[in-house]
Amino acid sequence: MCPPERTAEAVDLLREHPGTAHLIVHRGVAVTPEGDLVEADVAREAADEIVDALCGLGLDHSGGITMEALDTALSDAADAAEESAPGEAADAVVWQELLGRTGEESRWNATFQAFLVIACLLAAVGVLTDSPVTVVGAMVVGPEFGPLAAIAMGLVLRRWDLVRRAGLALVAGFPVAMACTLAGVLLGTAAGIFEPDVIVRNHEVDFVYQVGPASFVVALLAGAAGMLAMTSAKSAALVGVFISVTTVPAAGYVVVAAVAGRWDRAGFSLLQLLVNLAGIVLAAAIVLILRRRKQRSGVLLRPLSRG
Incomplete structure (x- = not known):
């Protein structure tokens, strides 16, 4: 128009x-x-x-x-x-389209928070029942890749407003989700549905808190694949990204381990969460930089509109 x-x-x-x-x-x-x-x-x-x-x-x-x-x-x-x-x-990357998508998915709102709470609750149930399938379900439900992609986009394009908005969604969203999960675990424990102490015997989901160099490598690969999927409009590949990183499951494990008094596992789970978040953002930013250079072939870019 x-x-x-x-x-x-x-x-x-x-x-x-x-x-x-x-x-x-x-x-x-x-x-x-x-x-x-x-x-x-x-x-x-x-x-x-x-x-x-x-x-x-x-x-x-x-x-x-x-x-x-x-x-x-x-x-x-x-x-x-x-x-x-x-x-x-x-x-081809349509930068205005990508900016609009990441901007919309980076907002901390009721829908984002609801999905994150449900994902963390699913992760906690998977940890308590030693069910890898339930943990994978929590990975798929988790909405955290949107803000992570937005942070990478904001860093590459120097859109600090986008970085702040997406950062708020993560910094506020995860603590709220973990607090709701804590309430759920405590209620389930009081009702006799769950026994947090069983995590010492549940070995099928040990991968959630076992952090190491491989965790960072997987996060890098997942971040790269996720951003490639977003920039090429191949959204089906995002499902594979969601079930390859241990972000939401790690947040759920932190809560369960804390209730069980296993602070060592809670600490490792928290580190797992941070490693995965950092790896995804780093890889996504690198992919954006490479695609930007390739598409523009060295031609100086004009600043993107903020409209």
């Missing part, structure tokens, strides 16, 4: 770019903000460059830019746009 005085510039920009197909202009149909509506199918490889150019016209402030992924486009023009755009679609 753009004001009428900017429509010609926007249309010329889209028409001249080889990565654009199916350009449509609706005059005077936009109500809020008032103006014209311009639609175009854009090859993913060209999307980042085109969005930056449109932001350069100020359309993210005076109008609005909306992106939607198209699954299928049967057209010679679309095929020509994909062939003309540099690179491969799977390798």
